[in-house]
Amino acid sequence: MIPFCIQPGSFALSLATWGLPFDASAHGPAVDHHLLLNLWIILGLAALAHLILLVGLVARRRAEATSWRVEYLPLAALTILFAFLTIRAERLWAATRYTGADPAALQVQVVGEQFAWYFRYPGTDYTFGITRPQLVDAGAGNPLGIDPADGHGADDIVTSELVLPTNRQVDLRINSLDVIHGFSVPEMRLKQNAVPGMTIHVHFTPKVPGTYAILCTQVCGMGHYRMNANLRVLPPEEFAAWLAAKQKSVQP
Amino acid sequence: MSSSKNSAPRHYLFSTDHRVIGVQYLVLALVSVTIGTLLSLLMRIHLVWPDRIVPFHGPILPEDYLALVTIHGTIMLFFVLTTAPQSGFGNLILPSQIGARRMAFPVANAVSFWLTAAALVILLSSTFVPGGSAISGWTAYPPFSAIASAGPGQGAGMDLWLASIAVFAVAGTISAINTLVTIIKLRCEGMTWDRIPLTVWGWFTAALLSIIAFSVLLAALLLLFCDRHAGTSFFVPTGDLINGVIHAASHPGNGSPLLWLHLFWFFGHPEVYIAILPGLGLTSMLLANFSRRRVFAYRMMIVTTLLIGFLGILLWGHHMFVAGLNPYAASAFAVSTMAIAIPASAKVLSWLVTVWRSRPHYTTAMLFSLGFVSLFITGGLTGPVLAQPILDEYLHNTFFVVAHFHLIMAMAGIFGLFAATYYWFPLMTGRLMSESLGRLHFWTTILGAYATFLPMHLTGLMGEPRHYAQLIGVPNAAGHLLAGTLPLNRFITWSAIFLATAQLLFFANLIHSLRYGKPAPPNPWQATTLEWHPALHPNAPAEASEERIVVYRQPCEYLATAGEELILPQWSTEAIPNIKPE
Ligand SMILES: [Cu+2]
Ligand SMILES: [Cu+2]
Numbered sequence: 001m002i003p004f005c006i007q008p009g010s011f012a013l014s015l016a017t018w019g020l021p022f023d024a025s026a027h028g029p030a031v032d033h034h035l036l037l038n039l040w041i042i043l044g045l046a047a048l049a050h051l052i053l054l055v056g057l058v059a060r061r062r063a064e065a066t067s068w069r070v071e072y073l074p075l076a077a078l079t080i081l082f083a084f085l086t087i088r089a090e091r092l093w094a095a096t097r098y099t100g101a102d103p104a105a106l107q108v109q110v111v112g113e114q115f116a117w118y119f120r121y122p123g124t125d126y127t128f129g130i131t132r133p134q135l136v137d138a139g140a141g142n143p144l145g146i147d148p149a150d151g152h153g154a155d156d157i158v159t160s161e162l163v164l165p166t167n168r169q170v171d172l173r174i175n176s177l178d179v180i181h182g183f184s185v186p187e188m189r190l191k192q193n194a195v196p197g198m199t200i201h202v203h204f205t206p207k208v209p210g211t212y213a214i215l216c217t218q219v220c221g222m223g224h225y226r227m228n229a230n231l232r233v234l235p236p237e238e239f240a241a242w243l244a245a246k247q248k249s250v251q252p
Numbered sequence: 253m254s255s256s257k258n259s260a261p262r263h264y265l266f267s268t269d270h271r272v273i274g275v276q277y278l279v280l281a282l283v284s285v286t287i288g289t290l291l292s293l294l295m296r297i298h299l300v301w302p303d304r305i306v307p308f309h310g311p312i313l314p315e316d317y318l319a320l321v322t323i324h325g326t327i328m329l330f331f332v333l334t335t336a337p338q339s340g341f342g343n344l345i346l347p348s349q350i351g352a353r354r355m356a357f358p359v360a361n362a363v364s365f366w367l368t369a370a371a372l373v374i375l376l377s378s379t380f381v382p383g384g385s386a387i388s389g390w391t392a393y394p395p396f397s398a399i400a401s402a403g404p405g406q407g408a409g410m411d412l413w414l415a416s417i418a419v420f421a422v423a424g425t426i427s428a429i430n431t432l433v434t435i436i437k438l439r440c441e442g443m444t445w446d447r448i449p450l451t452v453w454g455w456f457t458a459a460l461l462s463i464i465a466f467s468v469l470l471a472a473l474l475l476l477f478c479d480r481h482a483g484t485s486f487f488v489p490t491g492d493l494i495n496g497v498i499h500a501a502s503h504p505g506n507g508s509p510l511l512w513l514h515l516f517w518f519f520g521h522p523e524v525y526i527a528i529l530p531g532l533g534l535t536s537m538l539l540a541n542f543s544r545r546r547v548f549a550y551r552m553m554i555v556t557t558l559l560i561g562f563l564g565i566l567l568w569g570h571h572m573f574v575a576g577l578n579p580y581a582a583s584a585f586a587v588s589t590m591a592i593a594i595p596a597s598a599k600v601l602s603w604l605v606t607v608w609r610s611r612p613h614y615t616t617a618m619l620f621s622l623g624f625v626s627l628f629i630t631g632g633l634t635g636p637v638l639a640q641p642i643l644d645e646y647l648h649n650t651f652f653v654v655a656h657f658h659l660i661m662a663m664a665g666i667f668g669l670f671a672a673t674y675y676w677f678p679l680m681t682g683r684l685m686s687e688s689l690g691r692l693h694f695w696t697t698i699l700g701a702y703a704t705f706l707p708m709h710l711t712g713l714m715g716e717p718r719h720y721a722q723l724i725g726v727p728n729a730a731g732h733l734l735a736g737t738l739p740l741n742r743f744i745t746w747s748a749i750f751l752a753t754a755q756l757l758f759f760a761n762l763i764h765s766l767r768y769g770k771p772a773p774p775n776p777w778q779a780t781t782l783e784w785h786p787a788l789h790p791n792a793p794a795e796a797s798e799e800r801i802v803v804y805r806q807p808c809e810y811l812a813t814a815g816e817e818l819i820l821p822q823w824s825t826e827a828i829p830n831i832k833p834e
Contacts, residue, residue: 019710019711019713019714020713020714021714021715021733031642031643031645031646034640034642034643035637035643035646038636038637038640038643039637042633042634042636042637045629045633046629046630046633049600049604049629050626050629052604052608053604053607053622053625053626056604056607056608056609056610057607057611057612057622059608059609060609060611061609061610061611062609068549070548070601070605071548071549071552071598071601071602071605074597074601075594075597075598075601078593078594078597079594082590082593082594082636083590085590085636085640086586086587086590086639086640089586089640089641089642089643090583090586090640090642092642093579093582093583093586093640093641093642094579094583096642096645097579097582097641098579098580114402114403114494114495132491133491133492133493133498134498136493136496177492177493178395178402178492178493178494178495179393179394179395179396179402179494180393180394180395180396180509180575182574182648182649182717184649184717186646186715186733189645189646190645191574191645191646191648191649192574192576192645193574193575193576195509195510195575195576196395196489196492196509197489197490197492197506197507197508197509198489198508198510198576200576211729212729213715213728213729213730213732213733214729214730215715215717215730215733216717217648217649217650217717217718218393218649219318219321219387219388219389219393219396219718219719220396221318221387221396221402221403222313222314222315222318222387222403222404222721223314224314224318224719224720224721225314225719225720225721225722225726226726226727228726228727228728228729228730229728230728230729231729
């Protein structure tokens with residue numbers, strides 16, 4: 001796929017995406033833009049430092065008498081540069097992580113387990129049923145241990161691929177049954193560890209329909225490299241149809 | 253060394269002579285680096301040709317790959333990058349550089365070496381226990397590391413890993429106390445704090461960090477050991493379900509894996525500076541010495557060394573941006589991490605000014621110091637990128653990070669060690685290493701280093717995660733994403749093979765020069781620091797041990813007169829009217 005919508009004004013940056021995968025999320029282009037800005041700046045600094053080193057090595061010898069300005073002025077400039085990058089990065093970080101998801105966001109639970117990802121939708125009652133580790137039994141079709149005694153769980157949908165509509169915010173609640181896993185969707189510029197004993201919320205908005213990779217990025221055992229799943233992003237109507245079909249299968 | 257006394261093996265094995273112990277540490281590091289490098293080659297080869305069969309072993313299974321990752325990381329970080337610069341060259345050179353004739357605690361010194369050796373043996377022995385070595389990487393995150401059934405190697409292999417690192421932590425602490433006391437108490441007359449060579453400042457700061465960091469690591473290891481065997485649950489949450497078993501009986505409490513991350517990285521990040529600080533100091537000294545210049549902004553370099561150490565213990569959280577850390581805390585750690593770029597930049601500026609238009613003497617030691625500067629710049633500049641949580645969210649645990657720390661820590665660290673070896677070899681052996689072989693070694697190594705680690709930035713940007721046993725044969729959309737990195741990965745593997753092969757030049761030089769090297773003059777590099785003082789020289793006559801050592805000036809002072817260079821060693825009494833102290 002070819003990136004077609006990069007933030008206006010960043011044409012020069014978009015000329016080289018340095019092998020970044022396709023960006024299909026709403027917040028991603030701003031992140032890419034900031035990342036590429038960073039990479040160009042450090043490339044420039046590295047080139048400049050090496051140039052100074054080489055020129056200094058080959059240039060004619062000169063008696064020493066060096067002013068303190070040689071150290072403090074570049075240092076001040078670098079400090080301002082790093083401060084500028086920090087503030088820019090913090091604004092993006094705050095926008096994605098400081099506040100929770102929109103109340104209207106689609107709720108999905110993500111559960112990591114050696115070596116699979118499971119996704120749970122709350123169903124028609126918009127409420128997740130209680131789960132108990134004692135009840136986990138993948139063979140019997142209950143990989144997350146949903147308690148049948150809790151009415152909210154009866155309509156919950158559990159899948160092994162994450163299916164989402166475009167242009168709607170998603171609120172993921174991420175956790176793990178066993179060890180720490182790394183929930184990562186490179187094409188959504190999203191990464192968050194799944195930690196047992198914790199539920200961690202992240203939110204994002206998929207923009208472009210397509211099938212994307214979900215990886216595990218925290219070493220979690222011998223199956224780590226093949227612990228992955230597909231994220232399928234659908235136009236809203238197709239998503240509604242998919243959800244309705246799934247609903248039917250859990251509630252005859 | 254030790255030209256006097258008897259030469260029985262006992263003397264060398266259980267010596268309390270700091271020079272013998274230094275050599276012992278270096279031999280241990282050399283063995284470790286050889287093992288660690290061979291393991292990394294196995295990993296690289298497996299990554300791009302996963303079907304190759306390893307002789308005497310068979311195919312590399314996913315758990316074998318993770319064991320390779322774990323042992324490679326542990327051995328390189330602890331037994332090479334911590335041991336060689338700090339304990340190896342620290343013992344060999346540090347006492348003489350401050351005008352002392354011994355370390356403060358010779359017996360403790362020997363004990364700490366033998367503990368380190370024991371730790372290495374324990375680590376390597378984990379290969380042979382049922383399940384093999386631990387497979388959770390050198391960071392050993394629980395609950396994966398807390399529960400034996402979480403994977404092969406997480407039983408006895410993990411216990412041995414914990415034992416090895418615990419023994420190492422004890423040894424490192426003893427060694428650090430020894431270093432600190434030596435520097436504080438045994439300096440010779442006139443060796444004031446602002447006249448101490450920057451190398452010694454590197455060792456001093458690294459020793460301070462060791463004491464702080466290793467004690468926390470030791471505590472964390474003990475807590476994890478209790479979780480594994482004593483029914484505690486510091487790091488295991490309630491109802492943890494591993495391999496179909498709920499570990500409520502063995503871990504009745506409600507612990508948090510994040511506690512381990514905090515404790516571990518409180519140690520783990522300073523550890524990186526422990527590895528690099530002596531190299532930073534040595535580079536400053538060598539650049540100045542071979543340029544026949546004073547170190548630019550000498551006092552500032554002392555301050556930046558201490559600042560790097562101080563900030564180094566405040567920024568562990570940048571390893572945890574996506575670990576479940578509070579996003580506000582992530583911001584605080586982002587700022588403290590960005591802050592360390594400032595003293596680091598000050599160091600680079602000082603180096604650039606020191607060599608600027610100086611026409612240095614291009615000895616092999618100087619070349620490796622310049623290589624250190626280059627790698628420190630290229631590897632260091634990706635640090636601020638990874639310090640920004642929003643960017644780390646994409647780059648965390650990808651090969652971009654692997655590229656970053658291999659350039660700055662592994663490669664710059666090793667370049668510091670090479671510079672030290674070429675520089676101090678004459679002092680230790682009385683012979684010079686071959687300069688032509690040395691130059692060839694330098695150019696092939698820097699080419700190999702860049703060819704291996706620069707492209708890893710790109711595979712990281714493409715999304716290649718760390719710790720993946722293979723990139724071929726992965727199902728789903730992920731397989732497509734990973735397959736895209738294969739051509740670059742093949743190139744990286746060939747480069748790594750080239751880089752490793754180039755090190756044969758070093759071994760050849762080492763072995764050849766030990767026997768046939770040109771006899772070295774007493775001060776072959778025209779150095780100004782005390783280890784080249786005639787009375788502190790390892791093969792100084794016995795009566796020299798009574799001579800009083802007095803220091804009159806900072807290191808690296810030269811008088812560049814027309815045509816001739818006048819070297820003013822720290823012990824020189826010559827007056828210099830036109831150089832004012834900084
Ligand atoms: Cu996983
Ligand atoms: Cu994993």
